[in-house]
Amino acid sequence: RKEVEQDPGPFNVPEGATVAFNCTYSNSASQSFFWYRQDCRKEPKLLMSVYSSGNEDGRFTAQLNRASQYISLLIRDSKLSDSATYLCVVKPNSGGSNYKLTFGKGTLLTVNP
């Protein structure tokens, strides 16, 4: 089983739609969780951290379920500029590898006019 698995996608949605991405992780020692965004041929950029209580940043909402080892990202009122690949990322906070990010394969989102 891969350490981080994401919806394979791709997702094609119209502007204004709500879209949700799911991610599961296998390492229960994972303690920090993130969503990164990557535009075509560009570097990944941090979109948001994911906290245990869930968190929201504008149109973006992230949720974490530690018991199920599941992370989600919800985008409301999607914009053309949201078109990108969304990468689910986990990291242990302690132990010898507390610096190492493990990425999922990413889910490609295309928002259409």
Place this chain on the structure above:
Amino acid sequence: DTGVSQDPRHKITKRGQNVTFRCDPISEHNRLYWYRQTLGQGPEFLTYFQNEAQLEKSRLLSDRFSAERPKGSFSTLEIQRTEQGDSAMYLCASSRLKRVATNEKLFFGSGTQLSVL
């Protein structure tokens, strides 16, 4: 520009040649990482430096790969005797070690796209 910079942006080489990439991290960042990304995949961890010490190397890094960070500032990644399977985007990232690990954020460079013919 005070972000992570990588050079070159693109490199085309013939199989069997050696290539070297450079990464200049954000100046106050003591942690530096190399990742590799192939088409349709997420970035995969290659190696990690804390200051000038290389603390981990992935099993993905064969003996043909070597990375250095001699003065704890910039880093180089060298691939010897390149193979077609080495074709990928090589990403460098840096961060500053924090007491609370959840507050630590990685910043990536734009990457070096390697094509081995």
